[in-house]
Amino acid sequence: MVTAAFAFARAAGADYPTAVGLANFAAGLEVGLHGVTPLPRRQILAAIRAEAEPATRKIVARAEVEALVQELRQQGRRIAFTNGCFDLLHLGHVQMLQYARAQGDLLIVGLNTDASARKLKGPGRPINSQDVRSRVLASIADVDYVVLFDEESVLPLIKQVRPDVLVKGGDYGREGVVGCEFVESCGGEVRLAPRVEGLSTTELVNRIAGSNEAAD
Structure with missing residues (x-):
């Protein structure tokens, strides 16, 4: 060696x-x-x-995901998965990640790249770059792995991971959870994390924009 x-x-x-x-x-x-x-x-x-x-x-390259998952499965680990842009991380995000981690032995987080987040959120987003967002997520104790994905939909990554538990925030109905049918067809579960009212990145961005306009 x-x-x-x-x-x-x-x-x-x-x-x-x-x-x-x-x-x-x-x-x-x-x-x-x-x-x-x-x-x-x-x-x-x-x-x-x-x-x-x-x-x-904790930040894993997309090409390494399948090998990582295979290794975790061989160890008998129960894999929880969630995804998002996680721009301007706030208490709602943190509590959702804590909830997601509690559903399994470890938590893999799928993170939209800058290009993917821009397609979903529009011009001016994300506020923080994918490098910053991935490092912030990786610094959270409840997050075990972070994987960036460039597609507009997270479904291809979910199919790679094949999580035992797919977790999304409570503001999503089950019918709005991407990958729900696939995960359940593989014998997995879909769970919705409790929502923290009044906390969302979009609301924070709007407040900041409003404050700047008032200052002008």
């Missing part, structure tokens, strides 16, 4: 000190394994992210 990690780093263009550092890092991970067990690239990258910045390890 150590030799392979060193060779991989050099082939990718890394200098000797960087390649040696990666090889040493891989050696540290290998010590914790039993016998001759290969280390998946995703596991090495996740460990490096965790070492560099604990919160960012």
Whole structure:
């Protein structure tokens, strides 16, 4: 594993000190394994992210989702899933995420990219970039993984994750929950989180806009 990690780093263009550092890092991970067990690239990258910045390890690339879900299923974990733009995160969001996490052993959050959020919310949105929004979500203890999706609909991502529990805010009726039929057809459940009245990102944006107009 150590030799392979060193060779991989050099082939990718890394200098000797960087390649040696990666090889040493891989050696540290290998010590914790039993016998001759290969280390998946995703596991090495996740460990490096965790070492560099604990919160960012929660942000998973779309291409890595299926491997992650397979690993979680093998561990017998019950997967809860929710999604949204999560722009200008507020108490309503936080309570919904807490509720969602309580429905399973872990919570995966699907996050609209900037392009996807703009299609849904219109010009001027999102207020915060996808990098900021994903990092803020990842810093929340109840969130285990964050996955960005570029489509206007979250359904393709839901089909990749195949969650045991799909959670949305209480302002959605069951008929308005994207992925409801698919999840239930796979034996999963759909649950609606209690809504915090008077709290929504759109309302906050409108209040801010109104305050700015009054100031002018």
